[in-house]
Amino acid sequence: xxxxxxxxxxxxxxxxxxxxxxxxxxxxxxxxxxxxxxxxxxxxxxxxxxxxxxxxxxxxxxxxxxxxxxxxxxxxxxxxxxxxxxxxxxxxxxxxxxxxxxxxxxxxxxxxxxxxxxxxxxxxxxxxxxxxxxxxxxxxxxxxxxxxxxxxxxxxxxxxxxxxxxxxxxxxxxxxxxxxxxxxxxxxxxxxxxxxxxxxxxxxxxxxxxxxxxxxxxxxxxxxxxxxxxxxxxxxxxxxxxxxxxxxxxxxxxxxxxxxxxxxxxxxxxxxxxxxxxxxxxx
Amino acid sequence: xxxxxxxxxxxxxxxxxxxxxxxxxxxxxxxxxxxxxxxxxxxxxxxxxxxxxxxxxxxxxxxxxxxxxxxxxxxxxxxxxxxxxxxxxxxxxxxxxxxxxxxxxxxxxxxxxxxxxxxxxxxxxxxxxxxxxxxxxxxxxxxxxxxxxxxxxxxxx
Numbered sequence: 001x002x003x004x005x006x007x008x009x010x011x012x013x014x015x016x017x018x019x020x021x022x023x024x025x026x027x028x029x030x031x032x033x034x035x036x037x038x039x040x041x042x043x044x045x046x047x048x049x050x051x052x053x054x055x056x057x058x059x060x061x062x063x064x065x066x067x068x069x070x071x072x073x074x075x076x077x078x079x080x081x082x083x084x085x086x087x088x089x090x091x092x093x094x095x096x097x098x099x100x101x102x103x104x105x106x107x108x109x110x111x112x113x114x115x116x117x118x119x120x121x122x123x124x125x126x127x128x129x130x131x132x133x134x135x136x137x138x139x140x141x142x143x144x145x146x147x148x149x150x151x152x153x154x155x156x157x158x159x160x161x162x163x164x165x166x167x168x169x170x171x172x173x174x175x176x177x178x179x180x181x182x183x184x185x186x187x188x189x190x191x192x193x194x195x196x197x198x199x200x201x202x203x204x205x206x207x208x209x210x211x212x213x214x215x216x217x218x219x220x221x222x223x224x225x226x227x228x229x230x231x232x233x234x235x236x237x238x239x240x241x242x243x244x245x246x247x248x249x250x251x252x253x254x255x256x257x258x259x260x261x262x263x264x265x266x267x268x269x270x271x272x273x274x275x276x277x278x279x280x281x282x283x
Numbered sequence: 284x285x286x287x288x289x290x291x292x293x294x295x296x297x298x299x300x301x302x303x304x305x306x307x308x309x310x311x312x313x314x315x316x317x318x319x320x321x322x323x324x325x326x327x328x329x330x331x332x333x334x335x336x337x338x339x340x341x342x343x344x345x346x347x348x349x350x351x352x353x354x355x356x357x358x359x360x361x362x363x364x365x366x367x368x369x370x371x372x373x374x375x376x377x378x379x380x381x382x383x384x385x386x387x388x389x390x391x392x393x394x395x396x397x398x399x400x401x402x403x404x405x406x407x408x409x410x411x412x413x414x415x416x417x418x419x420x421x422x423x424x425x426x427x428x429x430x431x432x433x434x435x436x437x438x439x440x
Contacts, residue, residue, distance in 0.1 A: 074314045173331040174320035176302050177311070178338050187306035191383070193348045194307055198386045208389045209402060211380065217410050218375055231407045238368075238408040242326060242415055249325045 008115050011133050015126040019047050023118065026111055031141040034107035035096040041107075041114050042093025045086045048121050052077055055125070065090055080179070082120050084171070085113040088164075091257070100261050101268035104141075105156045112136050148283055152271045159267065163260045170253065288358050294329050294337035296358065297366060299351040300391060304370045308381035318376045318416045322369045326412065348387075352394040363395035364405055371409035372416065 007027055012020035026040035042065075049068045053061050056077045060068055069086055072078035078086070089110050096102045119133035145153065177183045217225070225235050277283045288296075301319040305311065323329045329337075337343060355363060370391060374384045392402050 074312070074317075076313075080313075169335065170331060172338075173334040174317065174324065176298065176305055176316045176319045176338075181338075183306075183311040186302065187309070187311050190303045190306050190348065191309065194303060194383050194387055197348060197390060198383065201386065201390060206389065206393060208385060209392055210399070211385050213403060214371075214374075214380055214385070214388075214406055217406050218378060218380070220410070222411065222414055225407060225410060228407075231404065234404055235407050235411055239411045239415070242412050245325045245328070246321075246415060249321070 008111075008134070008136050009118060011131055012118055012122060015122045015129065015131075016047070016051065019044055019118070019121070022047070023114060026107075026114065027139050030107045030111050030139050031104055034102040034104045037107040038089070038093045038096040038102050038110060041089045041110050042097070044114060045089050045093075045117070048117070049086065051125055052121075077124075079120075082117055084168075085117045088113055088167075089117075095261055101265055103153075103156045103264060103268050103271065105153055106160055106264065108138060109160055112138070146278065146283070148274050148278075149271065152267060152274060155270075156264075156267050159260070159263055166256065166260075170256075288362055290329060290333050291337065292354070293327060293358075293362065294323065294333045295340070295343060295346070296351060296354055297323055297327060297329070297369065298334075298337050298343060299346055299348065300355070300366055300370050301373055303348055303351070303387055304373045304384060307374075307383040307387050308377070308379075312377065315373050315376050318413065319369070319373050321416050322372060322412070325416070326369060327365055352390060355391065355394040356396070358395075360395070360401075363397065364401060367391055367395060367397065367402065367405040368409045368412065371406050372413045375409055375413040376416075 007024050009020050009023035009027065012023060022040045022044040026037045026044065029037040029040065046065050049065055049072065050061060052072055053063075053068050056075055057068075057071050060071050063071070066087075069078065069083060069090070073080070073083045092102065092106060092110055115133060115136040119131060122129065122131040122133070172179055177186065226232055226239075228235065274283065301322075305315040305319055320334070323334050324331065355366070358366070367388075371388060374380055374388065397405075
């Protein structure tokens with residue numbers, strides 16, 4: 001006779017018992033209290049990030065989670081896909097902490113992300129260890145789902161698909177290379193061209209930029225640049241304009257994330273009203 | 284010299300010039316990629332859709348750096364300065380300059396017929412912007428400054 005494992009995260013016990021404990025708690029709450037599920041998942045990835053940071057960037061150990069994840073990604077410790085999963089949990093966990101209601105299907109998606117991440121994490125913190133996370137088995141709800149609840153759940157799933165798609169597109173647009181491109185191949189091609197152009201430029205006696213000036217600016221303190229008699233005013237103006245433009249991009253991203261939260265809240269409300277009607281025997 | 288350049292043309296030019304600078308030191312760091320992508324939208328004002336379109340267009344794969352240089356010779360000076368500033372910002376993002384990066388910057392400056400003063404202004408502005416964009420290498424960090432759960436309302440979910 002086959003039976004489902006009690007937890008999807010048993011494989012984590014050997015490599016990180018605290019993370020494993022949080023994962024089990026998140027699993028326990030996924031249907032009954034999705035907000036608590038996300039609190040636990042957020043804490044879980046914070047512990048993961050801290051351990052990875054301790055291993056590769058110990059000077060950033062006391063930074064906030066977003067900073068740690070960004071640094072781990074730039075450092076090459078955290079691959080893009082894993083970073084996306086951790087940021088998704090971080091964002092939804094933060095939203096739950098700040099009182100935004102979480103639908104159960106959203107919590108289930110993040111739990112699934114956490115399972116995928118845990119396999120990668122275990123392989124990276126215990127090098128050489130045999131890790132078998134197995135296939136994620138969604139925890140079963142304590143009671144059946146009515147047809148009306150299924151309809152609302154389908155709407156939530158459709159919204160989550162849209163959110164994930166939108167975030168992926170935004171992230172893609174903010175990089176120089178597409179995710180499906182081979183950056184090493186493109187890099188090789190450009191470097192061959194650059195070397196060929198360099199030989200032509202040398203043969204033609206093409207002038208070079210003032211590399212000493214470039215190096216000097218690179219080494220200068222920003223405050224010294226702002227106060228520079230020749231460049232100070234232009235530089236301060238450039239900073240002011242760039243700050244405004246960056247703020248505009250941030251505002252647009254924040255607005256779209258707020259809109260997602262609003263849509264989620266409306267669907268949670270719809271589900272809660274449905275459950276109240278069920279309790280009153282109206283459905 | 285043309286007086287205007289379409290958003291699509293600007294995006295194509297930007298991605299050609301920026302990618303070449305991003306890989307000139309032999310790497311493809313996420314910091315450089317993130318700073319370059321963010322510059323396109325925040326400073327050049329390119330939309331997300333145009334950036335995606337330019338990168339998925341086959342022409343980007345077939346255009347050479349020589350094509351890039353000849354196209355740059357026809358852009359308005361103001362646009363050329365923005366491209367130069369962004370490319371130098373990418374070069375600055377790891378606080379070092381490889382010889383091929385120096386050569387690519389020199390070729391861009393020549394193609395844009397840039398004076399020494401203009402180039403120096405681009406260079407200084409690039410240094411300022413690299414400090415701002417270099418720390419926002421991912422969309423998550425672009426949309427949020429801090430995410431301590433007890434630091435107040437979450438700015439962007």
